[in-house]
Amino acid sequence: MVRWTSSGKEGAGPGPPIMVELLAVKAGLLLFVESGWSSRGRLILENDCANAFDWIKNPGSCTAVLESLVKDIVSIVLDRNVIVWNIQRSANWETDELAKLGIGITPFKVESLVWRVLQCRVPVRSELRKRGVALPDISFPFCLLFPETIQHLFFSCAVSWKVWGTFFAMWGISTAFPSDPIGYAKSFESWLSPSRGFLKFNVNGAMQVDGSKGGIGGILRDQDGNLIMSFSAPIGSGSSVQAEILAIDFAIKLFMDSRWFKAYRLIVESDCAVVVNWLSNPSTILSEWASLLHPIIASLFQEKNLVNHISRRCNSLADQRAKQASGLASAVVEA
Structure with a gap:
């Protein structure tokens, strides 16, 4: 599946906010239909506008002025078997920022x-x-x-x-x-705190040059930057890519088993661009890593969690824990 999260601002032209939200939804659907991804899987469409969500689910309740626009959207949704979800605005902040770019804050x-x-x-x-x-x-x-x-x-x-x-x-x-x-x-590049309703797990994997042993580490923090939990765990022999994947997998499982799982959504950040790209674009995954990555992707989609790339400079604390972990006999979790 592919996930499209939309948000609308008045930069789409004159009109009420609800129309702008619908235009954002339609633009996302058309972009998906015209892309190469449409032949590879279904689309999950998320939007934080409850009215737009209700009208797409129940076109008969739509106001007459926007009836044509809603019908166009519903037609694509039904034709492509699109899954439509309504999410909280706090969980839609990244798309909201992109929408704000459209109204001239920064081109x-x-x-x-x-x-x-x-x-x-x-x-x-x-x-x-x-x-x-x-x-x-x-x-x-x-x-x-x-x-x-x-x-x-x-x-x-x-x-x-x-x-x-x-x-x-x-x-x-x-x-x-x-x-x-x-x-x-x-030099001003730094770690950014998550939005309200999210916790952020910065993770990293480290492997010795000869691949003889490695470790993974991670730090979970809240919107104020407070340390919630951290881990360091040895992983034995392997490759650096394997270490990065295992670090993400360990962090997600640790979060899902924690008391914060039901109260927050999770953002996982890694400085390994290759792995983050695979998780964001499953069709690009190499076959040798599919068995490790597909369960991670499933858990990300199921729980509406996110994975982002971060520079190594901003991921130094997780990197330290990963390097320390290679010398440990077993995993150490601090909460």
């Missing part, structure tokens, strides 16, 4: 570009050459004095500074950039 393209700059994923000439692209010259074409790096393109070049200066003058801003703007921005 999505700006968010995307900033992220790519900070992650050094802009295809400048120096990066292309590193990836094997044959380029006769990697000089920045605006000045022809230095290689075209992300740092030079956006911050160091005199031509770039003229562009920045024009906008700063227009906005009435006086500023100075640090010598390493990208590194400076990354």
Whole structure:
């Protein structure tokens, strides 16, 4: 199954909020239908608008003004056998933030570009050459004095500074950039607390280079950053990927057996992008890991829990516990 969580804001155009919520639902359904995922499984659609949910379940109760829109949605839901769930707004915060981008708080393209700059994923000439692209010259074409790096393109070049200066003058801003703007921005990267109604389990797996022994560790915290529970456990021999998967699995099972299970939903964060991507896109899972990952995916969907990727810098506490665990004789859980 594939899960689509939707939220609407007035950026969809003029109209009442309920119409915007319905437009968000319809947009999600159409995106799913047109994607490659529609042929791979059913869709679970979640929305935090109770009225929209009720109208989709009972089209006859819909107001006449929005009847046509609701019928379009219901038609797709029935045709594609979509499962529709109503969830609390506190559990829909990620989609809500994306919806807010649509009303001009921060344009999505700006968010995307900033992220790519900070992650050094802009295809400048120096990066292309590193990836094997044959380029006769990697000089920045605006000045022809230095290689075209992300740092030079956006911050160091005199031509770039003229562009920045024009906008700063227009906005009435006086500023100075640090010598390493990208590194400076990354220094503010930190662990983010979960929303109300959630607990967050940061996990990590560690394996010795020769694969002879490894460990897993995790830290469970609440919305105020308070430590709820932690664990360290040895896992024996294997691979680093296996360690990351086992860390996630252990954390979910530990949470489900705890007294907090019925009161909260869970966010699991791992710094292993490969495993997080597999859990988010099951069709990409390699066959050798399917038996380990499919039960995890089932528990995530069943309990409406989430799994996110986090940078290694923000996952240091879980990393420490994982590295300590390889020397333990048995698992240690502190609550």
